[in-house]
Amino acid sequence: MLAYTLRRLWQFVPTLGGVVLLVFFLFNFVGGDPAYLLAGKISNPAQIENIRRQLGVDEPYPVQLWIFVKQILRGDFGASWSTNERVADIFATRLGPSLTVLVPLLLISTLLSMAAAMLVAYVRGSLTDRAVMIGCTVGQSISILVYILVFQYVFAYQLGWFPVQGWGVAFAENLLRYSALAIIVGIAVSLAPDIRLYRTFFLDEINQDYVRTARAKGLSEGRVMWVHVLRNAAIPIVTNILLQLPGLLAGAFLIERFFGIPGIGREVILAVERSDFPVIKAVTVYVAVATMVVNLAADLLYRAIDPRVQLK
């Protein structure tokens, strides 16, 4: 296991290198020169050159790339070009709001979708199964934007159950008052694809010999499903959840923007709009590293959940 882990960690290096090169290329050749944005409405070439010098974008590309690499090694991406805030502080202060929404969202949606998936897998081919699958197909076809617009209009505006948007000081207030509708939207969006996927996992297991054997031994259906089937279907489900995690943090920008949640996703979009390279660099590296770490964690978890799994 240790050798496997070390080998996988070593493989991070070329992957991360590729990500660094790609981000560097995209920013420098597609992103536009940030100095012109920061220079304001009226600026002369000397002022723009001064800004370029301060940002370091006047350096030769290899030097800029080396600075980027050093930043990754030190874990310090400097300060935002547009707000002057330390990138580390941006992450530290935006992580809390993001997690306030994402943790309950992920927990509740996983539990609900697993329960629903197990149910429809158990009654496969029945009217219930078909109805749920049709509902999931329809639900999956609708854009997240539509969910947000409709839920915000109905539950916040028409019914007044939640504030339209906002963010307070206390954790409980943020979780129960301001994040509630965002969490519901997130659950509604993720239920359909998750139920379909998890149903497939459960069906794969239900048809296995060990299930037939368990039933032949006279075990109750509840025990067969909740203990044996669930444990084995848990491996791909855990993988799916873990793989979603890194992207979720940065990718929840629509929910964060509409509901006024000061999270990381919203900050990423702001950084892109402002050509704020330090923040973009940090987010990209974070997503890449997190994805690799999570992949490794998922593989190691396989082994923990199912000792038959061999790590090579």
Add this chain to the structure above:
Amino acid sequence: MNARWRVLWFAVLLSAAGVAAAANAEKILRVTFQAAETGFDPVRVHDYYSGSVIEAIYDTLLSYDYLARPAKLVPNSAEAMPQVSADRRTYTFHLRKGIYFADDPAFKGRKRELTAQDYAYSIRRFFDPKYRSPYAFLFTGKIVGLDELGDKAKQTGRFDYDSPVAGLQTPDRYTLVIRLKEPDVNFNYVLSFPLTGAVAREVIDTYGEESPSHPVGSGAFYLKRYVRSSKIVLAKNPAYRGLVWDSEPGDNPRFKKIAERMKGKRLPLLDGVEISIMEETQSRWLAFQRGETDIEYQLWEVSPTFMTDDGRLRPEFARRGIQLDRTIDPEITYLAFNMQDQIGGVPNPVGGFGKERIALRRAIAMAYRLDDQIRIIRKAQAVRAQYPIPPGVAGHDPQFRSSIPYDPRAANALLERYGYKKGADGYRHQPDGQPLVIRYTSTPTERDRQFDELMKRSLDSIGVRMDIEKARFPEYLKLQKQCRVMMSIAAWIADYPDGDNFMQLLYGPNTGESNNSCYRSKEYDRRYEKSRTLPDGPERDRLYHEMTRLMEVDTVWLLGDSRIRNALQQPNVIGFTKHPVLHAEWLYLDLDPDLTAQ
């Protein structure tokens, strides 16, 4: 329940009611920004919204009369308007005594009075290269000795704040003397700009790089709570000197009503302002309707929902007591042509002063469907700009009419006459037989896609082929400043309410800075230089007229529109109207406590 418990229970109820009443009695105005702020250090910000907060926190030397139209300067922290020397090169300000900064640990428990030195220091900061101030242009090339100090700092890497500057003198604690290199009739406007508010040196020294999130000023409000890109809470500054509401309503009946209710009151009347950053229109619109916000003026996309075609509030909103304030923004949009003969060494088909080129530009301008721009893209919430100086800005002429009509038939005839013949594919060629392709540059936004379609339809109507060049905003700015945009739609909003701010956009030496058409006309430049020495008045107006006609004859621009700002307010908001120049009007507002409670 025995008597003792009853008394106790009654006391609890009374206390709860008292707490609730106190909470309700707090006058907190709730507003939104549609884009995130960038911070509150005046020399570092480059966005409108940060400027609004800065205006509420810091004191500028001069400000504007809230209701006077066109906008009129009044003293703010200065005792009176400055004494200006006969040669208009020396401005002397005397500060009011007894103005104090809001309390802050940087002052180590002492009350800190605002002095002339604070203004001198704050102006110097614009030239400190480490701040790369986007608004340094306000002072660039103007104050004797200041540019030189900035240049020296660029060489040494350190800005010397203690080095004397001949053009920035503080002979005593309350007197600031500014000496200019050239006469400047608009310099007072610069000193009313929110970013020229005074900061205290010890605050900047204390917070250093964190200064954008630790603003400390002597204005009406201070920053109470700040969640970046989400929530900005301002509270009434207990150290504020106070200001008596005294404004000139003129003949405007609405302004007169405001004046009747507000005159003589001591400001600020609000206990605080709560600003939420809401990027999405739906969120802002629903929040306003739910009563979660008090003023909303960034709803033009949904304006047909609450307004009739003739610009009045729909009855269902009027019945609820919602108020509507409509003002024309001090801005213009314009279709700009690149006037250079070549772009990056390649011949520019729309550039130059030859008759054929002028005819082509004129034909494009005559074919552009400006009415559709206003009707479809602006949703009728804009007025056509006839003159380069928009309403509400000194020098605006409401009688002036553009000499460039919408007339695609005449545009086609003009092109035929000057040799732009159509080929077999229906598109025209240049008079020398070369293909004619106009490159139109825009950003990859939804709004610009609408402009792209409109432009394509317009040019198709005269048989002119168009390529669309997409550039992200920073790249677009770069192309503009390098004179590499052939044709685009641009916009300019007033930095200060004087026509000079708009007429300078076509001044030759400003090429590469703000003259994005790269227009160089000796006739225009000569008149502009003369206009800069004149105050607002008939002589300057005559020059501006001539300059505008020159621009039209050369067809450098087709003037587009000025947007209408529709500000919705809840029934409890008292005294609101959008000022053409002030960023935020919070200082002049009140909330009706009875209506707030309802």
